[in-house]
Amino acid sequence: xxxTILDGRAIALKVRAEVAQRAQALRARGIVPGLxxxxxxxxxxxxxxxxxxxxxxxxCGIAARTVRFGADVSFATLQATVAELNADPAVHGILxxxxxxxxxxxxxxxxxxxxxxxxxxxxxxxPQSLGHLVAGEPTFVACTPSxxxxxxxxAGVDPQGKRAxxxxxxxxxxxPMALLLLQAHATVTVCHSRTQDLPAVVRDADIVIAAxxxxxxxxxxxxxxxxxxxxxxxNRDGEGKLCGDVDFESVALVAGVLTPVPRGVGPxxxxxxxxxxCLAAARAAG
Ligand code: NAD
Numbered sequence: 648x649x650x651t652i653l654d655g656r657a658i659a660l661k662v663r664a665e666v667a668q669r670a671q672a673l674r675a676r677g678i679v680p681g682l683x684x685x686x687x688x689x690x691x692x693x694x695x696x697x698x699x700x701x702x703x704x705x706x707c708g709i710a711a712r713t714v715r716f717g718a719d720v721s722f723a724t725l726q727a728t729v730a731e732l733n734a735d736p737a738v739h740g741i742l743x744x745x746x747x748x749x750x751x752x753x754x755x756x757x758x759x760x761x762x763x764x765x766x767x768x769x770x771x772x773x774p775q776s777l778g779h780l781v782a783g784e785p786t787f788v789a790c791t792p793s794x795x796x797x798x799x800x801x802a803g804v805d806p807q808g809k810r811a812x813x814x815x816x817x818x819x820x821x822x823p824m825a826l827l828l829l830q831a832h833a834t835v836t837v838c839h840s841r842t843q844d845l846p847a848v849v850r851d852a853d854i855v856i857a858a859x860x861x862x863x864x865x866x867x868x869x870x871x872x873x874x875x876x877x878x879x880x881x882n883r884d885g886e887g888k889l890c891g892d893v894d895f896e897s898v899a900l901v902a903g904v905l906t907p908v909p910r911g912v913g914p915x916x917x918x919x920x921x922x923x924x925c926l927a928a929a930r931a932a933g
């Protein structure tokens with residue numbers, strides 16, 4: 648078997664076209680959907696992501712700007728910035744680009760994410776947004792898991808009744824991903840660094856979501872023939888080449904559906920951020 652390779656870039660453009668329509672309708676009512684990204688430090692990957700988000704926003708008719716700080720920014724300054732953006736009615740979505748510089752502790756990062764007004768939480772990282780998702784009444788869903796669900800839908804994979812395995816249990820990808828699959832009536836197993844015999848667990852799955860951060864961890868002989876495999880990972884291999892958590896060559900021979908890296912999940916994450924900004928703007932406008 649040879650897998651159907653999903654073109655995440657093309658599907659993301661489709662999502663962005665839907666968002667652009669919604670943004671246009673809001674603009675016709677005098678509402679310009681607005682996103683502000685807080686970027687601190689000089690992490691090169693973050694700079695690339697923020698530029699991509701800015702370009703996507705512009706293409707969708709969303710007003711986006713970046714508030715930049717050096718690596719020496721204080722926690723107090725970041726708190727004051729979030730407070731100011733929370734109070735600004737022209738700002739519908741606030742995104743704190745992670746990671747923050749080393750001078751900002753993990754606890755302070757959590758405090759900043761919690762300080763964002765839940766009505767502007769377009770990343771879906773606020774505990775209130777996560778709580779709503781757990782309760783089955785999502786407000787804002789994290790963009791990467793939303794993108795993965797759309798990729799499955801576009802591939803004609805209905806999770807209902809299927810066995811799904813999510814590898815990775817982070818709050819921003821693995822856990823919300825598992826909850827969305829559960830909400831779509833899959834039987835969900837969440838694996839992590841202490842899971843025993845990971846290949847055997849994955850072999851049972853009709854749907855595999857790899858969100859680990861380990862280059863080419865998931866091999867072809869772990870995959871049930873015909874399974875849908877979504878690769879969230881963004882890694883550099885030993886030669887510095889960009890790759891996912893899935894060993895693309897061997898898995899493509901067994902899976903039914905597979906996403907590549909790059910041009911798989913990545914563009915979908917940005918498209919769903921734009922989706923969430925329009926949702927926030929529409930809600931703010933009543
Ligand atoms: P994380 O480091 O917060 O979590 C990784 C998870 O993987 C942990 O739960 C850990 O228990 C698990 N894990 C680690 N080693 C494992 C192993 N050997 N076997 C099984 N599980 C293992 O990472 P994250 O933020 O969830 O991101 C995961 C990956 O997805 C990264 O490569 C990240 O760059 C990528 N990512 C991509 C996008 C995108 O838009 N494409 C968005 C977010 C994250």
